[in-house]
Amino acid sequence: MATFVLEIGSEELPSRFLAGEEAYLKQGFEAKLAESGLEFQSVSVYSTPRRAVVAVRGLALVQAEKEEEISGPPARVAWKDGQPTKALEGFARTNGVDVKDTYLVTTPKGEYVAVKKRTGGRPAADVLAEICPALVAGVPFAKRMHWGSYTYTYARPLQWVLALLDGGVVPFCCGPVESGRATFGHRIHGAGPFDVESAEAYFGLMEQKGGVVLDGAARRQAIIDGGNAQAGAAGGRVLWNDALLDEVVGLAEHPVPLLADFDKAYLEVPREVLITSMQTHQKSFGVEGPDGSLLPHFVTVLNVSPVDVDLVRHGWERVLRARLEDARFFWKEDLKGGFDLWLDKLEHVVFIRGLGSMGDKTRRLSELCRFIAAKCDPAEAEACARAGRLSKADLVTGVVGEFDTLQGVMGGIYAERMGESAAAARAVGEQYLPAGPDSPLPQTAAGAILSIADKADTMAGCFGLGLIPTGAADPNGLRRCALGIIRIVREFGFRLDMREIFSQAQAGYGEQEWKIDPAECLDKLMDFFAGRLRNFYQNLGVDTLLVDAALGADLRDVKGCDSRLNALRDFSAEPGFSEAVQTFKRVANIVRKQEQGHAEIPATWRKSLLKEDPEKSLAKVLEELLPRLDQLWEAQDHKGALGLLRELRPTVDAFFDGVMVACEDAELRGNRLAMLKSMADRFARLADFAALQI
Secondary structure (H helix, E strand, O other), X not given: XXXXXXXXXEOOOOHHHHHHHHHHHHHHHHHHHHHHOOOOOEEEEEEEOXXXXXXXXXXXXXXXXXXXXXXXXXXXXHEEOOEEOHHHHHHHHHOOOOHHHOEEEEEOOEEEEEEEXXXXXOEHHHHHHHHHHHHHHOOOOOOOEOOOOOOOOEOOOEEEEEEEEOOEEOOOEEOOEEEEOEXXXXXXXXXXXXXXXXXXXXXXXHHHOOOOOXXXXXXXXXXXXXXXXXXXXXXXXXOOOHHHHHHHHOOOOOOEEEEEEOOHXXXXXXXXXXXHHHHHHHOOEEEEOOOOOEXXXXXXXXXXXXXXXXXXXXXXXXXXXXXXXXXXXXXXXXHHOOHXXXXXXXXXXXXXXXXXXXXXHHHHHHHHHHHHHHHHOHHHHHHHHHHHHHOOHXXXXXXHXXXXXXXXXXXXXXXXXXXXXXXXXXXXXXXXXXXXOOOOOOOOHHHHHHHHHHHHHXXXXXXXXXXXXXXXXXXXXXXXXXXXXXXXXXXXXXOOEHHHHHHHHHHOOOOOOOOOOHHHXXXXXXXXXXXXXXXXXXXXOOOHHHHHHHHHHOOOEHHHHHHHHHHHHHHHXXXXXXXXXXXXXXXXXXXXXXXXXXXXXXOOOOHHHOOOHHHHHHHHHHHHHHHHHHHHHHOOOHHHHHHHHHHHHHHHXXXXXXXXXXXXXXXXXXXXXXXXXXXXXXXXXXXXXXXXXX
């Protein structure tokens, strides 16, 4: 078994390209090798800014051989007057055999010409020479480029390609670059070029002479270990950020973490600003002390082992000092202003074209927050309303102008510093949470209410203008808004009628001219929200039929839907579930058909019209169970309410077996339908049984 190594050398790639490149090359080589019949044990892929490396171990040197029977034309077409026809000659020629090597096989459709053909047996080097160029050319980079007069494209200009099968070169070309055995190491610690003797020798050469750490996981661990050791010696711990850590791992082939310092005077600036400045501009990490306060240190990652560490450290400190000086300037300038000034400026900041200014939005949010808080947490109504009014003020501040990722965060900091209530300040700081499907939620009720209001206002406005997501296009992030509302409501247990919330948000726009009629728009908005809620539950692994049944009953109250879905899921695992569903689907279908036929069904049944024993028994059971069912519904005990289906089903089944519902007598028919409707209406609140296709 052999080892094959492919190294694609290029000018430095953006770190964000590396993960996708690794995944594509691994999947691509595994698929192509399997398809070609070349056996192998493993495919490993490594990447650095200047290279992508594919290592195939345990590779067979020759394709597996196999014999297969290939059918050709029918015998009546292949032979004419005892002589082979052109059809037969062409079939033989295509398969590389003589006509005399063909034979007849009998199939259900008649006799056909066939031939035995052996496939495989090609040397691995020949197969790899075909596979490699196509896979290299097909790496799905976000952006590609061509260079010079060449038409070949890659993310950055190719510099070299190494392709070794054990000790031999696999020859092929990637655009203007021919494969060979030459490689290059780190620009400083092992520039090269180096001729590599064999595929296995490549890895030792990279480490010992090239100064390159190929494995991204090893580079990451080296950064963490070195950074932690240096920060620990200074009495602190590194504030690692996973996204930034992934980025710096992709920026360095020879990572060397370095602890440096900044002036303590900058600690007067909020830590969020300092950390953002370090991470955004210098790709560096903050350091905090045992008490959680920020220390005047930072950890950066070099791509070289410096000869003079102090000189390099001083250079980093000097550059960061300029960045922190900017941050401190904006902070101090902002403190000279205040919310009154910022709110005035918001009148000239457009929210979304056609939906007014950010000032308009904050006034709408203030009223919508008050409305939602009255239903969720009345004690926080005024704090929520104030938070809504202040929510977007920081968009016109200097700090947010420099660091846009701090919008909301800085608003909360300024609100607290300028004497606003703690609840309002926290709410402003949490208004954009959650930012994604797995990101943190607001921690306070006021923050949750403001976040819901902000998202509902955006959704109502965009739908009114016809800015509805289609396919993958969602420029205003409305799917994210809907998902955020769902996650918040479930977490905080708010009992909100989402149609009412969206209607109130819509009304907040006043005399706004809409492109879609408000009533139609509200229907579309609820359909969209239903789709997001359905998708959310499916991603949790809940059976789709149960989700549709729960949403079909009511989706306006997300928390109630949550409870009913959990009850349905438990009920579906119990014995007799299918039978109960079938029974009450029958009840619902009968009532629905009568109502669709415009039949008048009495509101209640009359005992005097009960003739048959089964209907008398059903009436008696209903008189006892329906009040219990109403009590369970009021108590939101959905599991208990579904449990009554088991008690009721035998009596309902007996009723259907012994009584003709659609009888000729109109009074009797209406009386019997009234009993069924009393059940159907109540259980329809729990689930749409018609959606349960059992």
